[in-house]
Amino acid sequence: MISLAGRDILNTWGKFIFTGIGLGLLIGVTLTMAGVYRGMVDDGKALLDNSGADLWVVQQDTLGPYAESSSINDDLYRSILSMPGVAEAANVTYLTMQVRQGRRDVRAMVVGVVAGSSGKPGWPPYLVAGRQITRSHYEAVADIATGFELGDRIQVRRNQYTVVGLTRRMVSSSGDPMVFIPLKDAQEVQFLKDNDAVLQQRRRTAENPMLNRPGVPGLLDAVIATQSSNPYVNAVLVRIRPGFSAEGIARPIRRWQRLTAYTRSQMEEILIGKLIATSSRQIGMFLVILAIVSAAIVAFIIYTLTMDKIREIAVLKLIGTRNRTIAAMIMQQAVVLGVIGFVVGKVTATFAAPYFPKYVLLMPLDSVTGFFAVLMICVLASLVAIRMALKVDPAEAIGG
Amino acid sequence: MNKGIVIEGMRKRYGTGDTAVDALKKVDMQVEPGEVVGLIGPSGSGKSTLLKSLGAVIDPSAGRMMLGGEVIYDEGWKAPDLRALRRDKIGFVFQAPYLIPFLDVTDNVALLPMLAGLPNGEARQRALDLLTALDVQHRARAMPSQLSGGEQQRVAIARGLVNRPPVILADEPTAPLDSERAMSVIRILNDMAKKYETAIIVVTHDEKIIPTFKRIYHIRDGVTHEEVGERRGFD
Numbered sequence: 001m002i003s004l005a006g007r008d009i010l011n012t013w014g015k016f017i018f019t020g021i022g023l024g025l026l027i028g029v030t031l032t033m034a035g036v037y038r039g040m041v042d043d044g045k046a047l048l049d050n051s052g053a054d055l056w057v058v059q060q061d062t063l064g065p066y067a068e069s070s071s072i073n074d075d076l077y078r079s080i081l082s083m084p085g086v087a088e089a090a091n092v093t094y095l096t097m098q099v100r101q102g103r104r105d106v107r108a109m110v111v112g113v114v115a116g117s118s119g120k121p122g123w124p125p126y127l128v129a130g131r132q133i134t135r136s137h138y139e140a141v142a143d144i145a146t147g148f149e150l151g152d153r154i155q156v157r158r159n160q161y162t163v164v165g166l167t168r169r170m171v172s173s174s175g176d177p178m179v180f181i182p183l184k185d186a187q188e189v190q191f192l193k194d195n196d197a198v199l200q201q202r203r204r205t206a207e208n209p210m211l212n213r214p215g216v217p218g219l220l221d222a223v224i225a226t227q228s229s230n231p232y233v234n235a236v237l238v239r240i241r242p243g244f245s246a247e248g249i250a251r252p253i254r255r256w257q258r259l260t261a262y263t264r265s266q267m268e269e270i271l272i273g274k275l276i277a278t279s280s281r282q283i284g285m286f287l288v289i290l291a292i293v294s295a296a297i298v299a300f301i302i303y304t305l306t307m308d309k310i311r312e313i314a315v316l317k318l319i320g321t322r323n324r325t326i327a328a329m330i331m332q333q334a335v336v337l338g339v340i341g342f343v344v345g346k347v348t349a350t351f352a353a354p355y356f357p358k359y360v361l362l363m364p365l366d367s368v369t370g371f372f373a374v375l376m377i378c379v380l381a382s383l384v385a386i387r388m389a390l391k392v393d394p395a396e397a398i399g400g
Numbered sequence: 401m402n403k404g405i406v407i408e409g410m411r412k413r414y415g416t417g418d419t420a421v422d423a424l425k426k427v428d429m430q431v432e433p434g435e436v437v438g439l440i441g442p443s444g445s446g447k448s449t450l451l452k453s454l455g456a457v458i459d460p461s462a463g464r465m466m467l468g469g470e471v472i473y474d475e476g477w478k479a480p481d482l483r484a485l486r487r488d489k490i491g492f493v494f495q496a497p498y499l500i501p502f503l504d505v506t507d508n509v510a511l512l513p514m515l516a517g518l519p520n521g522e523a524r525q526r527a528l529d530l531l532t533a534l535d536v537q538h539r540a541r542a543m544p545s546q547l548s549g550g551e552q553q554r555v556a557i558a559r560g561l562v563n564r565p566p567v568i569l570a571d572e573p574t575a576p577l578d579s580e581r582a583m584s585v586i587r588i589l590n591d592m593a594k595k596y597e598t599a600i601i602v603v604t605h606d607e608k609i610i611p612t613f614k615r616i617y618h619i620r621d622g623v624t625h626e627e628v629g630e631r632r633g634f635d
């Protein structure tokens with residue numbers, strides 16, 4: 001027996017290829033959407049991995065520092081550091097903002113790390129070029145995704161920083177590249193008011209007779225100094241010694257220090273379960289719509305191709321072709337269309353992924369799932385056409 | 401016993417009640433193997449209904465029918481596998497050739513033996529032999545759309561004959577052809593009838609070919625009559 005589906009496809013290959021390419025682009029979009037979701041999850045995991053922490057200590061009852069804002073005193077790390085099992089504890093700040101370089105500005109997550117203590121949690125674990133921050137002011141390490149280069153002068157708020165090192169895949173949970181600056185500078189960045197506001201506050205402080213006492217020299221200056229500095233950070237990142245459990249250390253911190261502490265797995269749950277949950281539902285919705293559209297396209301094309309063959313199907317039935325053979329012919333065509341579409345889609349997605357501004361991670365398993373989903377959709381979509389073909393009366397071939 | 405076509409007292413009613421149409425009222429026909437018989441009748445007389453009943457795609461309301469020595473219908477009873485019966489016992493030749501456009505000439509013909517389970521090679525060989533007999537072997541690898549009307553009709557005839565069915569039903573097989581081609585189709589049908597002992601019914605209006613039938617049935621208002629009197633027949 002010959003393959004009726006194969007012969008028909010060879011005879012109308014142009015139609016098949018063009019429809020397949022159209023379907024393929026749609027499948028490519030679908031695979032890319034799945035890749036966008038995977039990229040978001042991976043960005044979140046990269047953020048956690050790269051922070052080098054086992055515990056995140058944040059303001060009490062917040063989901064900080066990534067999913068909610070969190071603010072804690074910058075000297076709390078000392079008491080955490082003194083706890084048994086804690087190897088390292090480091091202050092860190094996070095602020096997503098526009099970072100200027102020359103005439104352009106880049107959206108980035110500005111991370112404040114304790115200068116001169118390279119290797120502590122919060123620090124970029126490895127650099128692709130340059131060196132770590134060594135001075136406590138005006139040096140920066142930037143992710144290459146910012147487009148900055150070594151020696152570039154970048155502006156964060158009012159201050160200029162020199163890029164001394166470059167990292168790769170250091171991103172925030174929303175995929176913005178990171179820019180590391182010294183902690184002191186970063187605290188100032190978070191707190192900084194504009195010049196007018198600073199002047200106004202100084203004037204008002206000076207006018208307050210309680211604070212501006214002629215008999216107490218230096219009091220006004222001290223008050224102004226506390227008003228214009230920021231003793232807060234967003235989180236303390238903790239690395240624990242081997243042999244200790246993260247949860248075991250988190251418990252006393254929660255209890256005695258009136259802080260909230262998250263382990264790595266709790267943090268992952270917050271990032272993936274809460275922070276990107278809406279985005280992932282959004283993407284899921286798109287996937288459903290794309291699946292329906294693909295199914296509609298396959299159903300429509302196979303239906304029209306079958307409609308064009310009503311006469312031939314009647315003849316095939318008249319000369320004794322089994323219904324099964326005719327159904328198989330139609331289903332095979334739908335499957336071939338799906339396979340062409342999948343190949344085109346996979347190739348398109350693979351080539352297009354690097355051009356997306358955010359990370360698109362194409363997982364082989366998603367492709368396999370996608371492939372079987374496409375086959376399923378094609379088989380289901382062909383049922384409409386098969387139903388029609390099976391209804392064709394062989395008597396039609398004889399005519400009136 | 402007649403191993404060709406036997407129809408006795410066949411009736412066919414479409415619909416029920418007030419709207420019922422008696423398309424066939426009394427049909428009696430006999431076609432012996434090796435015979436080519438004409439069926440002539442005005443429009444609406446029941447020719448297509450008769451062909452469909454013979455072709456086992458509609459069920460007659462009453463009467464008996466035998467094809468190739470096998471009972472197909474008998475007063476309400478019918479043979480169990482009409483699809484296989486169509487494949488093995490009946491060859492169809494239509495007014496339009498209705499070739500499968502995505503199969504080449506050889507496979508259009510070879511498809512039937514393949515459907516009957518013959519290996520591809522054997523089926524194609526059988527198709528080629530027939531195409532040679534019908535003098536279209538030079539177009540064996542062409543697609544139907546590349547053939548002339550006459551060539552297509554010969555391929556369609558080859559397809560009707562390829563399973564060596566005991567019965568061939570031809571519906572206006574010469575309508576689209578000029579008289580020379582029409583005569584050659586008739587010659588082929590007569591040759592094939594003799595060679596393969598096939599019983600052939602040709603439904604036609606075509607004045608050119610009517611004289612070539614040795615026997616003719618007329619059908620009028622669903623009733624058949626055999627034409628009486630000596631006919632010249634083919635050659």
Ligand SMILES: Nc1ncnc2c1ncn2[C@@H]1O[C@H](COP(=O)(O)OP(=O)(O)O)[C@@H](O)[C@H]1O
Pocket residue numbers: 400414415421422423441442443444445446447448449450
């Ligand atoms: N499917 C059908 N349903 C109802 N009446 C039909 C149907 N097919 C044919 N008829 C009627 O049966 C009669 C015979 O038709 P048909 O067999 O097509 O004749 P012919 O082929 O000789 O023109 C006509 O009156 C026609 O209207």
Ligand SMILES: [Mg+2]
Pocket residue numbers: 399400444447448
């Ligand atoms: Mg008719």
